Amino acid sequence: MALLIPENPVGIIGYGAYIPRYRIPAAEIARVWHDEGGGVPVKEKAVPGPDEDTITMSIEAARNALQRAEIDPLLLRAVWIGSESHPYAVKPSGTVVAEAIGADTAISAADFEFACKAGTEALIAGMGMVGSKMAQYVLAIGMDTAQGKPGDVLEYTAAAGGAAFILGTADESLAVIEAAFSFVSDTPDFWRRQSEKYPEHSQRFTGEPAYFHHISNSVNAFLEESGTKPEDYQHVVFHQPNSKFPQKIAKDLGFSKEQISTGLLAPIIGNTYSGAALLGLSAVLDIAKPGDRILVASFGSGAGSDAFSLRVTERITARAKMAPTTQQYIQRRTEIDYAIYARYRDKYVLK
Amino acid sequence: METPRHWRLKKQRYALVGEECPHCKAKIFPPRDVCPECGLEAKTVYHFSGKGEVYSYTSLTDAPAGFQASAPYAIALVKLEEGPIVTAQLTDIGNEPVKIGMPVEMVTRKLRDDGDERGMIIYGYKFRPVLS
Numbered sequence: 352m353a354l355l356i357p358e359n360p361v362g363i364i365g366y367g368a369y370i371p372r373y374r375i376p377a378a379e380i381a382r383v384w385h386d387e388g389g390g391v392p393v394k395e396k397a398v399p400g401p402d403e404d405t406i407t408m409s410i411e412a413a414r415n416a417l418q419r420a421e422i423d424p425l426l427l428r429a430v431w432i433g434s435e436s437h438p439y440a441v442k443p444s445g446t447v448v449a450e451a452i453g454a455d456t457a458i459s460a461a462d463f464e465f466a467c468k469a470g471t472e473a474l475i476a477g478m479g480m481v482g483s484k485m486a487q488y489v490l491a492i493g494m495d496t497a498q499g500k501p502g503d504v505l506e507y508t509a510a511a512g513g514a515a516f517i518l519g520t521a522d523e524s525l526a527v528i529e530a531a532f533s534f535v536s537d538t539p540d541f542w543r544r545q546s547e548k549y550p551e552h553s554q555r556f557t558g559e560p561a562y563f564h565h566i567s568n569s570v571n572a573f574l575e576e577s578g579t580k581p582e583d584y585q586h587v588v589f590h591q592p593n594s595k596f597p598q599k600i601a602k603d604l605g606f607s608k609e610q611i612s613t614g615l616l617a618p619i620i621g622n623t624y625s626g627a628a629l630l631g632l633s634a635v636l637d638i639a640k641p642g643d644r645i646l647v648a649s650f651g652s653g654a655g656s657d658a659f660s661l662r663v664t665e666r667i668t669a670r671a672k673m674a675p676t677t678q679q680y681i682q683r684r685t686e687i688d689y690a691i692y693a694r695y696r697d698k699y700v701l702k
Numbered sequence: 703m704e705t706p707r708h709w710r711l712k713k714q715r716y717a718l719v720g721e722e723c724p725h726c727k728a729k730i731f732p733p734r735d736v737c738p739e740c741g742l743e744a745k746t747v748y749h750f751s752g753k754g755e756v757y758s759y760t761s762l763t764d765a766p767a768g769f770q771a772s773a774p775y776a777i778a779l780v781k782l783e784e785g786p787i788v789t790a791q792l793t794d795i796g797n798e799p800v801k802i803g804m805p806v807e808m809v810t811r812k813l814r815d816d817g818d819e820r821g822m823i824i825y826g827y828k829f830r831p832v833l834s
Protein backbone atom coordinates (compact mmCIF):
# COMPACT_ATOMS: atom_id res chain seq x y z
CA MET A 352 0.00 0.00 0.00
CA ALA A 353 1.15 3.50 -0.79
CA LEU A 354 2.36 5.91 1.86
CA LEU A 355 0.29 8.82 3.19
CA ILE A 356 1.79 11.89 1.56
CA PRO A 357 -0.11 15.19 1.40
CA GLU A 358 -0.38 17.03 -1.89
CA ASN A 359 1.40 20.04 -0.43
CA PRO A 360 4.39 19.21 1.80
CA VAL A 361 3.76 19.65 5.54
CA GLY A 362 6.00 19.90 8.57
CA ILE A 363 6.31 20.81 12.22
CA ILE A 364 6.76 24.52 12.84
CA GLY A 365 6.67 24.36 16.64
CA TYR A 366 6.60 21.66 19.32
CA GLY A 367 6.37 21.55 23.09
CA ALA A 368 6.74 18.93 25.79
CA TYR A 369 5.11 18.56 29.18
CA ILE A 370 5.95 16.14 31.99
CA PRO A 371 4.60 16.66 35.52
CA ARG A 372 6.98 17.10 38.40
CA TYR A 373 6.33 14.07 40.62
CA ARG A 374 8.03 10.66 40.33
CA ILE A 375 7.28 7.39 42.04
CA PRO A 376 10.05 4.78 41.82
CA ALA A 377 8.94 1.35 40.63
CA ALA A 378 10.72 -0.11 43.67
CA GLU A 379 8.26 1.81 45.89
CA ILE A 380 5.28 0.31 44.05
CA ALA A 381 6.88 -3.14 44.36
CA ARG A 382 7.37 -2.57 48.11
CA VAL A 383 3.63 -2.01 48.57
CA TRP A 384 2.29 -4.65 46.23
CA HIS A 385 4.23 -7.54 44.85
CA ASP A 386 7.92 -7.51 45.36
CA GLU A 387 8.77 -10.83 43.81
CA GLY A 388 12.36 -9.83 43.14
CA GLY A 389 11.88 -10.30 39.41
CA GLY A 390 12.88 -6.78 38.51
CA VAL A 391 10.65 -3.88 37.49
CA PRO A 392 9.74 -2.68 33.97
CA VAL A 393 10.94 0.94 34.46
CA LYS A 394 13.03 2.79 37.05
CA GLU A 395 10.31 5.31 37.90
CA LYS A 396 7.29 7.03 36.40
CA ALA A 397 5.98 10.59 36.17
CA VAL A 398 2.87 11.34 38.24
CA PRO A 399 0.62 14.40 37.78
CA GLY A 400 -0.08 16.71 40.71
CA PRO A 401 -3.60 16.79 42.18
CA ASP A 402 -4.51 19.86 40.10
CA GLU A 403 -3.35 18.43 36.76
CA ASP A 404 -5.16 16.50 34.05
CA THR A 405 -4.94 15.96 30.31
CA ILE A 406 -6.40 19.44 29.70
CA THR A 407 -3.97 21.39 31.92
CA MET A 408 -0.99 19.41 30.65
CA SER A 409 -2.06 19.95 27.04
CA ILE A 410 -2.33 23.70 27.68
CA GLU A 411 1.29 23.90 28.87
CA ALA A 412 2.64 21.76 26.00
CA ALA A 413 0.62 23.86 23.52
CA ARG A 414 1.99 27.11 24.96
CA ASN A 415 5.52 25.74 24.53
CA ALA A 416 4.72 24.78 20.94
CA LEU A 417 3.35 28.29 20.25
CA GLN A 418 6.52 29.87 21.67
CA ARG A 419 8.61 27.86 19.23
CA ALA A 420 6.26 28.37 16.27
CA GLU A 421 6.04 32.14 16.87
CA ILE A 422 2.59 32.34 15.32
CA ASP A 423 -0.56 34.12 16.40
CA PRO A 424 -2.79 31.42 17.96
CA LEU A 425 -5.71 32.98 16.04
CA LEU A 426 -4.22 31.42 12.89
CA LEU A 427 -4.77 27.85 14.12
CA ARG A 428 -7.67 26.13 12.34
CA ALA A 429 -7.75 22.98 14.45
CA VAL A 430 -6.96 21.96 18.03
CA TRP A 431 -6.91 18.17 18.28
CA ILE A 432 -6.03 16.19 21.38
CA GLY A 433 -5.33 12.48 21.39
CA SER A 434 -5.68 10.85 24.81
CA GLU A 435 -7.26 7.99 26.67
CA SER A 436 -7.67 10.13 29.78
CA HIS A 437 -9.83 13.04 28.66
CA PRO A 438 -11.19 14.51 31.94
CA TYR A 439 -14.79 14.40 30.75
CA ALA A 440 -16.61 11.45 29.20
CA VAL A 441 -18.72 14.04 27.38
CA LYS A 442 -17.31 17.57 26.87
CA PRO A 443 -14.30 18.04 24.65
CA SER A 444 -10.83 18.75 26.02
CA GLY A 445 -10.04 20.63 22.82
CA THR A 446 -12.37 23.56 23.47
CA VAL A 447 -10.85 24.31 26.89
CA VAL A 448 -7.31 24.10 25.51
CA ALA A 449 -8.23 26.28 22.50
CA GLU A 450 -9.76 28.92 24.77
CA ALA A 451 -6.80 28.91 27.16
CA ILE A 452 -4.18 29.38 24.44
CA GLY A 453 -6.17 32.14 22.72
CA ALA A 454 -7.26 30.28 19.58
CA ASP A 455 -10.18 31.55 17.52
CA THR A 456 -13.72 30.18 17.76
CA ALA A 457 -13.66 29.38 14.01
CA ILE A 458 -11.71 26.17 14.50
CA SER A 459 -12.16 22.44 14.54
CA ALA A 460 -11.67 21.13 18.07
CA ALA A 461 -11.86 17.39 18.57
CA ASP A 462 -10.66 14.71 20.93
CA PHE A 463 -9.04 11.68 19.35
CA GLU A 464 -9.04 8.23 20.89
CA PHE A 465 -7.03 5.19 19.87
CA ALA A 466 -5.42 3.97 23.10
CA CYS A 467 -1.73 4.99 22.97
CA LYS A 468 -1.67 6.12 19.36
CA ALA A 469 -4.36 8.79 19.64
CA GLY A 470 -1.67 11.49 19.49
CA THR A 471 -0.03 10.36 16.26
CA GLU A 472 -3.53 9.85 14.85
CA ALA A 473 -4.25 13.57 15.47
CA LEU A 474 -0.89 14.50 13.95
CA ILE A 475 -1.51 12.52 10.76
CA ALA A 476 -5.03 13.97 10.43
CA GLY A 477 -3.40 17.40 10.81
CA MET A 478 -1.04 16.60 7.92
CA GLY A 479 -4.12 16.11 5.74
CA MET A 480 -5.71 19.34 6.90
CA VAL A 481 -2.61 21.47 6.20
CA GLY A 482 -1.56 19.45 3.14
CA SER A 483 -4.92 20.08 1.47
CA LYS A 484 -4.68 23.81 2.33
CA MET A 485 -7.87 23.66 4.37
CA ALA A 486 -5.81 25.04 7.24
CA GLN A 487 -2.72 27.19 7.54
CA TYR A 488 -1.83 25.74 10.97
CA VAL A 489 -3.08 22.81 13.04
CA LEU A 490 -2.30 22.00 16.67
CA ALA A 491 -2.09 18.25 17.39
CA ILE A 492 -1.43 16.96 20.89
CA GLY A 493 -0.82 13.53 22.44
CA MET A 494 -1.26 13.65 26.22
CA ASP A 495 -2.24 11.25 28.98
CA THR A 496 -2.55 10.81 32.73
CA ALA A 497 -2.68 7.03 32.59
CA GLN A 498 -4.14 5.03 35.47
CA GLY A 499 -3.16 1.52 36.50
CA LYS A 500 -5.28 -0.49 38.90
CA PRO A 501 -3.56 -0.65 42.30
CA GLY A 502 -1.59 -3.87 42.41
CA ASP A 503 -1.86 -4.47 38.66
CA VAL A 504 1.39 -4.84 36.72
CA LEU A 505 0.46 -1.75 34.64
CA GLU A 506 0.67 0.37 37.77
CA TYR A 507 4.47 0.30 37.49
CA THR A 508 4.39 2.08 34.16
CA ALA A 509 1.10 4.03 33.71
CA ALA A 510 2.50 7.58 33.69
CA ALA A 511 1.64 11.14 32.71
CA GLY A 512 3.03 13.46 30.03
CA GLY A 513 2.91 14.29 26.36
CA ALA A 514 3.76 16.73 23.62
CA ALA A 515 2.12 19.25 21.29
CA PHE A 516 2.94 19.93 17.65
CA ILE A 517 1.98 22.80 15.38
CA LEU A 518 1.84 21.77 11.75
CA GLY A 519 2.26 24.18 8.86
CA THR A 520 3.70 24.23 5.35
CA ALA A 521 7.06 22.56 4.77
CA ASP A 522 8.78 25.90 3.93
CA GLU A 523 8.08 27.18 7.45
CA SER A 524 9.02 23.95 9.19
CA LEU A 525 11.73 23.00 11.63
CA ALA A 526 11.17 19.41 10.50
CA VAL A 527 9.39 18.33 7.32
CA ILE A 528 7.15 15.26 7.65
CA GLU A 529 8.11 13.19 4.61
CA ALA A 530 5.38 10.54 4.73
CA ALA A 531 3.30 8.39 7.06
CA PHE A 532 1.85 4.89 7.13
CA SER A 533 -0.82 3.37 9.38
CA PHE A 534 -1.43 -0.30 10.07
CA VAL A 535 -4.39 -1.48 12.19
CA SER A 536 -6.24 -4.70 13.02
CA ASP A 537 -8.93 -5.76 15.49
CA THR A 538 -6.82 -7.12 18.39
CA PRO A 539 -8.05 -7.72 21.97
CA ASP A 540 -4.89 -6.75 23.90
CA PHE A 541 -6.13 -3.92 26.14
CA TRP A 542 -9.39 -2.05 26.65
CA ARG A 543 -11.47 0.01 29.05
CA ARG A 544 -15.27 0.07 29.07
CA GLN A 545 -17.08 3.42 29.17
CA SER A 546 -17.67 3.80 32.93
CA GLU A 547 -14.67 1.85 34.22
CA LYS A 548 -11.81 3.69 35.90
CA TYR A 549 -9.08 1.16 35.12
CA PRO A 550 -8.30 -0.74 31.92
CA GLU A 551 -8.30 -4.48 31.40
CA HIS A 552 -5.60 -6.28 29.48
CA SER A 553 -5.09 -9.77 28.23
CA GLN A 554 -1.54 -10.76 29.03
CA ARG A 555 -1.11 -13.18 26.14
CA PHE A 556 -2.04 -10.57 23.55
CA THR A 557 0.15 -7.72 24.81
CA GLY A 558 3.53 -8.59 23.31
CA GLU A 559 3.85 -10.49 20.04
CA PRO A 560 0.35 -10.20 18.50
CA ALA A 561 -0.12 -6.57 19.53
CA TYR A 562 2.95 -4.36 20.00
CA PHE A 563 5.50 -6.29 17.94
CA HIS A 564 3.16 -7.38 15.15
CA HIS A 565 1.72 -3.92 14.48
CA ILE A 566 4.94 -1.93 14.75
CA SER A 567 6.89 -4.34 12.54
CA ASN A 568 4.15 -4.17 9.94
CA SER A 569 3.94 -0.36 9.92
CA VAL A 570 7.73 0.13 9.95
CA ASN A 571 8.56 -2.57 7.40
CA ALA A 572 5.91 -1.27 5.01
CA PHE A 573 7.13 2.28 5.57
CA LEU A 574 10.77 1.38 4.84
CA GLU A 575 9.86 -0.60 1.76
CA GLU A 576 7.51 2.00 0.29
CA SER A 577 9.82 4.93 1.04
CA GLY A 578 12.86 3.03 -0.26
CA THR A 579 14.79 3.75 2.93
CA LYS A 580 16.85 1.51 5.21
CA PRO A 581 17.24 1.58 9.00
CA GLU A 582 20.69 3.19 8.71
CA ASP A 583 19.23 6.20 6.84
CA TYR A 584 17.83 7.54 10.11
CA GLN A 585 19.86 9.30 12.81
CA HIS A 586 17.06 8.90 15.38
CA VAL A 587 14.25 6.40 15.80
CA VAL A 588 11.44 6.59 18.33
CA PHE A 589 9.11 3.69 19.15
CA HIS A 590 6.10 3.61 21.42
CA GLN A 591 7.49 2.66 24.82
CA PRO A 592 5.17 0.86 27.25
CA ASN A 593 8.21 -0.20 29.29
CA SER A 594 12.02 -0.24 28.88
CA LYS A 595 12.22 -3.62 27.15
CA PHE A 596 9.72 -3.56 24.27
CA PRO A 597 11.19 -0.58 22.36
CA GLN A 598 14.71 -2.00 22.70
CA LYS A 599 13.59 -5.38 21.41
CA ILE A 600 11.61 -4.03 18.45
CA ALA A 601 14.57 -1.80 17.52
CA LYS A 602 16.86 -4.81 17.46
CA ASP A 603 14.34 -6.95 15.56
CA LEU A 604 13.94 -4.29 12.86
CA GLY A 605 17.66 -3.59 12.48
CA PHE A 606 18.07 -0.32 14.41
CA SER A 607 20.97 0.29 16.80
CA LYS A 608 20.98 1.30 20.47
CA GLU A 609 22.40 4.71 19.48
CA GLN A 610 19.49 5.38 17.12
CA ILE A 611 16.89 4.90 19.86
CA SER A 612 18.75 6.30 22.88
CA THR A 613 17.66 9.99 22.74
CA GLY A 614 13.96 9.22 22.32
CA LEU A 615 13.79 6.39 24.85
CA LEU A 616 12.29 8.03 27.94
CA ALA A 617 10.11 5.25 29.39
CA PRO A 618 12.84 3.92 31.72
CA ILE A 619 12.84 7.23 33.64
CA ILE A 620 9.30 8.59 33.20
CA GLY A 621 7.22 5.46 32.51
CA ASN A 622 4.66 4.92 29.76
CA THR A 623 2.94 8.19 28.92
CA TYR A 624 0.50 6.38 26.60
CA SER A 625 -0.65 8.82 23.87
CA GLY A 626 2.25 11.04 24.87
CA ALA A 627 4.97 8.39 24.66
CA ALA A 628 6.12 8.35 21.03
CA LEU A 629 5.51 12.11 20.70
CA LEU A 630 7.52 12.97 23.83
CA GLY A 631 10.32 10.81 22.44
CA LEU A 632 10.11 12.86 19.24
CA SER A 633 10.22 16.14 21.18
CA ALA A 634 13.34 14.92 23.05
CA VAL A 635 14.95 14.13 19.70
CA LEU A 636 14.01 17.51 18.17
CA ASP A 637 15.56 19.24 21.21
CA ILE A 638 19.01 18.02 20.13
CA ALA A 639 18.54 17.30 16.40
CA LYS A 640 20.74 18.87 13.73
CA PRO A 641 19.68 20.21 10.36
CA GLY A 642 19.59 17.35 7.86
CA ASP A 643 18.88 14.65 10.47
CA ARG A 644 16.24 12.09 9.53
CA ILE A 645 13.92 10.78 12.24
CA LEU A 646 11.60 7.77 12.14
CA VAL A 647 8.71 7.53 14.61
CA ALA A 648 6.42 4.52 15.15
CA SER A 649 3.58 4.71 17.64
CA PHE A 650 1.46 1.84 18.90
CA GLY A 651 -2.08 1.85 20.21
CA SER A 652 -3.92 -1.12 21.66
CA GLY A 653 -6.92 -2.41 19.89
CA ALA A 654 -4.61 -2.22 17.82
CA GLY A 655 -2.50 -0.26 15.39
CA SER A 656 0.74 1.56 14.63
CA ASP A 657 1.49 4.81 12.82
CA ALA A 658 4.94 5.23 11.29
CA PHE A 659 6.21 8.53 9.91
CA SER A 660 9.52 10.10 9.03
CA LEU A 661 10.85 13.63 9.35
CA ARG A 662 13.74 15.57 7.90
CA VAL A 663 15.05 18.30 10.19
CA THR A 664 15.66 21.75 8.67
CA GLU A 665 18.04 24.57 9.65
CA ARG A 666 15.19 26.27 11.57
CA ILE A 667 15.62 23.77 14.41
CA THR A 668 18.73 25.53 15.71
CA ALA A 669 16.95 28.71 16.75
CA ARG A 670 13.57 27.19 17.62
CA ALA A 671 14.72 24.38 19.91
CA LYS A 672 15.90 27.02 22.40
CA MET A 673 12.67 29.02 22.47
CA ALA A 674 10.84 26.90 25.08
CA PRO A 675 11.74 24.45 27.88
CA THR A 676 13.28 21.20 26.63
CA THR A 677 11.98 17.72 27.34
CA GLN A 678 15.04 17.05 29.51
CA GLN A 679 14.32 20.16 31.60
CA TYR A 680 10.97 18.67 32.50
CA ILE A 681 12.58 15.30 33.23
CA GLN A 682 15.15 16.89 35.52
CA ARG A 683 12.49 18.80 37.47
CA ARG A 684 11.83 15.87 39.76
CA THR A 685 10.23 15.47 43.20
CA GLU A 686 10.08 11.92 44.49
CA ILE A 687 6.87 10.81 46.22
CA ASP A 688 6.00 7.66 48.17
CA TYR A 689 3.04 5.36 47.57
CA ALA A 690 0.85 7.16 50.13
CA ILE A 691 1.19 10.55 48.42
CA TYR A 692 0.86 8.89 45.02
CA ALA A 693 -2.40 7.26 46.14
CA ARG A 694 -3.69 10.65 47.25
CA TYR A 695 -2.65 12.47 44.06
CA ARG A 696 -4.19 9.76 41.90
CA ASP A 697 -7.49 9.66 43.80
CA LYS A 698 -7.08 6.14 45.12
CA TYR A 699 -8.46 6.81 48.59
CA VAL A 700 -12.22 6.48 48.98
CA LEU A 701 -13.44 9.54 50.88
CA LYS A 702 -17.16 8.86 50.76
CA MET B 703 -23.94 25.45 40.56
CA GLU B 704 -22.41 28.60 39.18
CA THR B 705 -21.88 27.51 35.61
CA PRO B 706 -22.84 30.86 33.95
CA ARG B 707 -20.43 32.84 36.13
CA HIS B 708 -17.56 30.44 35.39
CA TRP B 709 -18.31 30.74 31.69
CA ARG B 710 -18.18 34.55 31.76
CA LEU B 711 -14.88 34.67 33.63
CA LYS B 712 -13.02 32.02 31.69
CA LYS B 713 -10.90 34.25 29.43
CA GLN B 714 -9.23 36.17 32.23
CA ARG B 715 -9.01 33.09 34.42
CA TYR B 716 -7.49 30.64 31.93
CA ALA B 717 -4.71 32.87 30.77
CA LEU B 718 -4.30 36.21 32.61
CA VAL B 719 -5.97 38.24 29.90
CA GLY B 720 -6.33 41.83 31.14
CA GLU B 721 -6.27 45.32 29.69
CA GLU B 722 -3.80 48.02 28.74
CA CYS B 723 -4.60 51.70 29.20
CA PRO B 724 -4.30 53.45 25.83
CA HIS B 725 -3.58 56.76 27.63
CA CYS B 726 -0.87 55.97 30.20
CA LYS B 727 0.05 52.39 29.12
CA ALA B 728 -0.70 50.97 32.59
CA LYS B 729 -1.39 47.22 32.49
CA ILE B 730 -4.62 46.26 34.24
CA PHE B 731 -5.63 42.97 35.87
CA PRO B 732 -8.32 41.91 36.48
CA PRO B 733 -9.91 43.84 33.60
CA ARG B 734 -12.23 46.65 34.80
CA ASP B 735 -12.43 48.93 31.70
CA VAL B 736 -11.27 51.97 33.72
CA CYS B 737 -7.57 52.66 34.31
CA PRO B 738 -6.74 52.63 38.05
CA GLU B 739 -3.74 54.91 37.33
CA CYS B 740 -5.28 57.77 35.32
CA GLY B 741 -9.03 57.10 35.63
CA LEU B 742 -9.64 57.08 31.88
CA GLU B 743 -11.36 54.40 29.85
CA ALA B 744 -9.15 51.37 29.17
CA LYS B 745 -10.54 48.49 27.12
CA THR B 746 -7.57 47.32 25.02
CA VAL B 747 -7.04 43.58 25.55
CA TYR B 748 -3.61 42.75 26.95
CA HIS B 749 -2.05 39.28 27.40
CA PHE B 750 0.19 39.16 30.46
CA SER B 751 3.46 37.25 30.19
CA GLY B 752 2.62 35.25 33.31
CA LYS B 753 6.02 35.97 34.89
CA GLY B 754 6.23 37.56 38.29
CA GLU B 755 7.47 37.14 41.83
CA VAL B 756 6.00 36.27 45.21
CA TYR B 757 5.15 39.54 46.95
CA SER B 758 3.64 37.93 50.02
CA TYR B 759 2.12 34.56 50.90
CA THR B 760 0.35 32.50 53.50
CA SER B 761 -0.08 28.76 53.92
CA LEU B 762 -3.47 27.12 54.24
CA THR B 763 -4.01 23.73 55.81
CA ASP B 764 -7.74 24.08 56.42
CA ALA B 765 -9.00 24.68 52.91
CA PRO B 766 -12.49 25.94 52.05
CA ALA B 767 -15.07 23.63 50.44
CA GLY B 768 -14.04 22.48 46.99
CA PHE B 769 -10.33 23.12 47.57
CA GLN B 770 -9.53 20.29 50.03
CA ALA B 771 -7.95 18.18 47.32
CA SER B 772 -4.96 20.50 47.10
CA ALA B 773 -4.55 21.32 50.84
CA PRO B 774 -2.17 22.15 52.33
CA TYR B 775 -1.25 24.87 49.85
CA ALA B 776 0.07 28.42 49.71
CA ILE B 777 -1.87 31.44 48.55
CA ALA B 778 0.33 34.27 47.31
CA LEU B 779 0.14 37.85 46.21
CA VAL B 780 2.11 37.70 42.98
CA LYS B 781 3.56 40.89 41.55
CA LEU B 782 3.43 40.47 37.78
CA GLU B 783 6.39 41.82 35.81
CA GLU B 784 3.97 44.24 34.09
CA GLY B 785 2.96 45.74 37.47
CA PRO B 786 -0.37 44.46 38.78
CA ILE B 787 -0.56 42.24 41.86
CA VAL B 788 -2.81 39.18 41.69
CA THR B 789 -3.87 36.70 44.35
CA ALA B 790 -3.42 33.07 43.37
CA GLN B 791 -2.62 29.63 44.65
CA LEU B 792 0.96 28.39 44.32
CA THR B 793 1.42 24.91 42.88
CA ASP B 794 4.19 22.40 42.11
CA ILE B 795 6.28 23.68 44.98
CA GLY B 796 7.79 20.21 45.48
CA ASN B 797 10.21 20.41 48.37
CA GLU B 798 11.24 24.02 47.73
CA PRO B 799 10.44 26.50 50.53
CA VAL B 800 8.25 29.43 49.40
CA LYS B 801 10.12 32.73 49.74
CA ILE B 802 9.22 36.38 49.24
CA GLY B 803 10.75 37.50 45.94
CA MET B 804 10.73 33.96 44.53
CA PRO B 805 10.34 34.08 40.72
CA VAL B 806 7.14 32.35 39.62
CA GLU B 807 5.22 31.80 36.40
CA MET B 808 1.57 31.33 35.56
CA VAL B 809 0.20 27.89 34.75
CA THR B 810 -3.41 26.87 34.07
CA ARG B 811 -4.58 24.19 36.49
CA LYS B 812 -7.71 22.67 37.97
CA LEU B 813 -8.96 25.04 40.65
CA ARG B 814 -11.75 22.81 41.91
CA ASP B 815 -14.81 20.81 40.98
CA ASP B 816 -18.01 22.83 40.90
CA GLY B 817 -20.06 20.93 43.45
CA ASP B 818 -18.89 17.30 43.42
CA GLU B 819 -17.41 14.85 40.91
CA ARG B 820 -20.56 15.28 38.84
CA GLY B 821 -20.10 19.02 38.42
CA MET B 822 -17.95 20.99 36.02
CA ILE B 823 -14.20 21.11 36.49
CA ILE B 824 -13.11 24.72 37.03
CA TYR B 825 -9.75 25.64 35.49
CA GLY B 826 -7.76 28.78 36.17
CA TYR B 827 -4.37 30.34 36.76
CA LYS B 828 -1.99 29.39 39.52
CA PHE B 829 1.72 30.15 39.85
CA ARG B 830 4.66 27.78 40.22
CA PRO B 831 8.42 28.25 40.69
CA VAL B 832 9.90 29.10 37.26
CA LEU B 833 11.15 26.08 35.37
CA SER B 834 14.92 26.42 35.52
Ligand SMILES: [Zn+2]
Binds near residue numbers: 724725728742
Ligand atom coordinates in the same frame (compact mmCIF):
# COMPACT_ATOMS: atom_id res chain seq x y z
ZN1 LIG C 1 -4.19 55.01 32.35
